[in-house]
Amino acid sequence: MKRVLGIVLVLLVCLSGSVFAQEKVLSILCGEYTPGHWIYELAQQDFTAKTGIQVKFDFVAWAQYTDKILVTLSAHDSSYDIIVGDSQLLGAAVSGGHYVELTDWLKENIAFDKLAPRPQKLYGEYPPDSGRYYGVSAVLDVPIIAYRKDLFEDPNEQAAFKAKYGYDLKVPETWEEFRDIAEFFTRPEKNFYGLAYWPAKTFDAVTMGFQPVLWSFGADYHAPGGYEVEGYLNSDAGVKALEFYVGLMKFAPPGSENYYWNECTQAFSQGLVAMAFQWGSWAEGFVNPATNPQYYDKVGFFPFPGKRAEDGTIRRFASHGGQGLNVVTYSRNLDAAYEFIKWWCDEETQKKYMAMGGVPILTDLLNSPEFLNAKPYNKAMAESFQYVKDFWTIPEYAALLEVTQKYWSAACAGMMSPKEAMDAVAREHTAILREAGYLK
Amino acid sequence: MVWKMVKGILIVLVLIFFLLPIYWIVATSFKQWPDIFAIPPKFVFRGTFVHYLTLFNIRPEEAAKFGQVGKSLFPPRFLNSVVIAGISTVLSVALGTFSAYAFSRFRVRGENDLLFFILSTRMLPPIVVGIPFFVVYRALGLIDTHIGLILLYMTFNLSFSVWLMKGFMDEIPREFEEAALIDGYTRFEAFFKVILPQALSGIAATAVFCLIAAWNEFFFALILTSEKARTAPPSIAAIQGTSGINWGQIAAGVTVFLLPVVVFTFFVRKYLARGLTFGVIKR
Amino acid sequence: MKSGAQLYRKEIEEYRMKLFFIGPTILVLIVMNVFPLIWSLGLSFTNYSSLVSRKISFVGFANYAKILSDPFIWKYFQITARLVVVAVGVEFLLGFGLALLLKERFRGWGLVTTLMLIPMMLSPVVVGLFWTFIMDANFGLLNFFLSFFGLRRVLWLTDPKIALYSIALVDIWMWTPFVMLISLTGLLAIPQSLYEAADIDMASFWFKFRRITLPLVSPLLILAVLFRVIDAFKMFDLVFIMTGGGPGDVTETISMSLYRLAFNKFKTGESCAMAYIILILIIALSNLLVRWIRRTRV
Missing domain, CATH: 3.40.190.10 (Periplasmic binding protein-like II)
Structure with missing residues (x-):
């Protein structure tokens, strides 16, 4: 009898745990700037409507951005599911095992060939030219x-x-x-x-x-x-x-x-x-x-x-500047995080993002007249992307x-x-x- | 007479030095965007409340013009600051006062070493202890909780509180509680009924400093919280629009955030002045 | 004559009071501080890198040796020392002077003293941001005043000879009120009767100042300086925001350098070693000041 009760109790605890986990709020850490706000706005309007997953952004001033990322990642913290991370941090974070490798998942779940290849390498690939990806382009910047x-x-x-x-x-x-x-x-x-x-x-x-x-x-x-x-x-x-x-x-x-x-x-x-x-x-x-x-x-x-x-x-x-979307290894919301990346790489989403003023991550859109004319600075940016070269x-x-x-x-x-x-x-x-x- | 005038002029000059930058912050909070960077700086300008209205989400559409999306997070974070800084101040002043009294009056074994240990907790650069604190806090489930920050700020202020209060306690003559003990008070009664009222001015000064330190703490507030318990300072610094720093709104945030401390200090001043009276009785 | 039982009861009471009054403080400090202290001490002997490593290995005193043999670290210590000496020195003189000025009450005394405390009520981050703005060579308030009085503009934050002192100026602006308030409270606690007695003896102003004011206020005054030295030594936010250590490395303080090590280069082990070196220096420095306080107490 006691054992049955025990098992029921354990089950209940597990269930309540899983119920708790199912209350999906995707938590994203991001630097404080306009493109970040655009993504947040779009996610609230579009992503939540489509998937029912709530999205929460923590915008941190740039002066403290690395501090915050460094502490959460080194402590293996699960507060954030996705980090809109500087490409400079990619090497260190991947070496430490803090970002989830996405190589296979990307090829199966999204139209990988449509992603603009050069930015995708710069924001997602580590080590360079290895063909292994730990992120997708988010905010292309130059x-x-x-x-x-x-x-x-x-x-x-x-x-x-x-x-x-x-x-x-x-x-x-x-x-x-x-x-x-x-x-x-x-x-x-x-x-x-x-x-x-x-x-x-x-x-x-x-x-x-x-x-x-x-x-x-x-x-x-x-x-x-x-x-x-x-x-x-x-x-x-x-x-x-x-x-x-x-x-x-x-x-x-x-x-x-x-x-x-x-x-x-x-x-x-x-x-x-x-x-x-x-x-x-x-x-x-x-x-x-x-x-x-x-x-x-x-x-x-x-x-x-x-x-x-x-x-x-x-x-x-x-x-080379800008940030990629990186999934945190310690996330307890991996499904939602994958869902978000899938949504982000979708052409429809990227068109909406472009309309708000953002730089799309897909080759076709990046070369489209809609993008070049959306903002007065887009032409100069599009041209500059061809010349991008990185620091060490x-x-x-x-x-x-x-x-x-x-x-x-x-x-x-x-x-x-x-x-x-x-x-x-x-x-x-x-x-x-x-x-x-x-x-x- | 001449000395009085010189003194008056000196005080005015000093006030200008300390207050002009403050005036500048407050003025910026009422300025429209182009006036903020005007060359030469504008002392007379057409004021606007827009930065305050956007700060408290009364006119979010104005904030949108500068590239802000969604609600300003200032109001809930301001409340967090009040709760966290308030409680931690009360706690650290209370603990500090008790310990200071005991150190001041009793022979404590290894007193000097203990006091130095208390002081040394303030010396390690906070940057290095950020990660270990995070690790402990996560293990205890204190990340992003009010209690977590309260405990932390209480600890940070303790060294200061103990040392400063000991300075004040040493100044209160022992005859006070000796007289009380002869009158039949217990030690505890003597402390609470006789010493504590005498120490009020010191307590007030200590409380002001502890409140200020807890109120403005930035680094741990940022790394140990994400949403529920985040205090205002990290979010004030993060107010940015499409062209970088949104000075007007930051200034508005700073001004609102400054007010409670100024008001508190102003009220506490009365107790600080008590120092005058008890000095007369002394010795 | 007190009976033995009474004495015994008094001792018990005192003991209990000590325990209740000091115990919690020590307990809190031990619980909250000891783990981080041991953690960072332990890591200071390893090659751990918080973001990069998956493995930690013990390297003995290599981190300490590396830091102590780095010529730049000594340069940064010197820069920090200069900053601390200038800033705290001026704060000490100005703060104490102000306290003397404000010792006697006048109309509006409460308001004036409260207003004077405002600078230290702001967070250093905010102070850094707005002073950068005020010190801007082109839009800034300071240069506007200089030009108003017909003076040449000063490149507050970008002239290599001036930048460090501009930061000191901001620290002075922010923390003089702190020294002022503590010395003022000390001054107000001096019994008026002492001055009255001195007046009867026709003592000079200078005599009263040296024999009554200074000895009685100095323990608190040195305490204020002690806390300022500890905090100024660790000063980070102001430098980080106002100059980032530049131009070149003329304002690179030791805590800037520590920050880079910990948060940019992710060398956690080395940064812990450096933190301990700083800690030892601060302890040595404070020890001197604390001894001085104890001497003035006699």
Whole structure:
């Protein structure tokens, strides 16, 4: 009798447990930005209506975003089922076993071939080129440059520019043109400057801003296919690239050595600058009449310029940003999480997301005229996606990033020469790579 | 006379230094977006309540313009802050006062070491203990609970509370409770009826500091909670719109969040002033 | 003469009181602190990486050796020390000076003292955000005032020579009220009768200050400094938000560096070792101050 009672009790407990688990609320951790809000809104309207699964988003300020992810994952916590995770974190999180491998599931359950392949590799694949996926693209992001259309199209400005530089004032294709335009619009007496860009130490600012210049000037972080740094990063081309980037400081507002994304939008919306660097996911702030009341209809966007090669083609690059959807290993809601990813990769969902202003993750939509015309900055973004190249992706990336941030921001602030900065970065990168066993 | 004037001017200057940034925050909370970054800064502007209205979900459509989706989470999180900071302050001040009295009056074996141990709990950088706290809390089921944060903040403030209260207790002459003991009070009665009223000014000062620390704690509030027990500071810092920091709304959040502490401090001031009177009786 | 039984009863009562009054505090601190302390001490001898490793292996004192031999860490310690000395030094002088100024009551005294405390009622994150805004070279309030008085604009947060002191300025703004309030409470507790007695002896202002005010208020004053030193040493939010340690590494404090180690590079073991090195330094520093307090108590 007692045993029967015991079994009944255990069963009851199990049942109540499973009933509890069936009350489905999908919990998602996300950085605080506009695309995140779009996904949240869409999920509430569409996903919940279709599946009956409630969705809960925890938006965390970017300054604390990694802290939060790091603590929950290292403690094997089940509070979040999906993390809208930085691609930079992918390597570390996969090595630690915190993300669920999706390779087989993706191929069986969604139209995998329709996903734009390059972003999918960057946001989901680890190790690179292994064919193993731990996520799907969520927020595709790339830096672009905003400019004051009204000034670029002003006949007086155009005439003055032509007189001074001997060619037409238009959207720049090469870094040299970009520099000329920045110089042209720099008018300190009117408190107006050529550009607001990213020389800051905060986050990854100066690295994300400078590396496209580095690559287009023909230098790289390391030897092709290897880990040798000395002589590649601090080659003549590398030093020239940093000299160029630091030189742009002359055309930026005084005291803008600490600018990153927020500051660039503020400077632009106050009419302080003619051009500004910005991540695509924050570009909405330029065209929103509420946040940029004076110039929201006078903004144009173009991709990062490049360097003209000997054959006349322009070699351009763009930094890689954005986040993927990653399923957390410790989730107690795996079914709902899979359901969400399935929904997210669906063409219908992506069309709706695109209509809200988001960047779709499917090849067809990414090339469609609907997307290119949905937002003023979409064309520049779509073009930039072709040029995307990433910083180091090995798990030691953070240590390497700390070094580049330190020396390149110091160079921008005039604390050391570009040559010294490049040599110091090369020296410390070599030491880090050697300690980690990549170099002998 | 001259000294009085100099003193007056000095006080005014100091007030300006401390209050101008505060004024700037409060003013920002009433400014329309373009006025916030105006060059030169605007001291006179057409005010708006829109940031407060969106903060309390009275005009959500205005928030949508800046890219905010769904409800502002400020009201429930503000309530959480009141409950968590309030209770933890009461607890840490109470525990601190008791211990301080005992340390101050009795011979405690290893007193200096114990006191130093209490102090040293404040010294480890919180960043490193984040993960272990999380691990313990998850094992105890305290993640995202009010009790969890209350316990934590109480602990954080204890060292401060004990040390500060001991400073005040040492100042209260022993003759006080000795007289009470002769009058037939027990030790406990003497403490509660004679010493405690004398220590009120110290208790008030300690409570102000503990409340402020618990009220503004950020890091653990973020990592140890996800929804139910999240306090206001992490969500104030996360108020962002399409173009980054939504200064107006953050300023509104800060202003509302500041008010309770200012009011509390203002009322408690009366007790702080008691220091004057009891000083006269002393020794 | 008290009887033996009475004495015994008194002892029991005292013992019970000690137990009831101190016990809970110690218990709470042990329960809440000991696990994290042991956990991080244990990890400081391993190569554990919170996000990356699945296995932990013991590395002895390698982490400590690595940190202590890193030339940059010493540089960051120096930067931190400079920040602490400047910020706490000014807070000490200014806070105590203010307390002296506010010692005698006047009309609106309560309001003035309350208003003065507002800066420390804000969260450091908010303070960092808004001061960045106020110190902005172009839109900022501070430069507006400078230009109003015909002065050149200052690049508060981006000039390598100034940035560290700008952070100190914000810390001073935020925490001077703390020192002020504690010293004020101490000042108010000084018996008026002592001054009256000194007045009868025709003592000078300076004599009264040195022989009455300073000795009586100094235990509390040093206590305020002690807590400021401990907290300023760990200062993180202000630096993180205002400069991120830059430009270059001129504002890279030791806690910024610790943060990078723990949360960007995920080197949990190393970061625990570094935390313990910091802990030992703070303990040494506090010990000096605590001894000083005890001496003033005699």
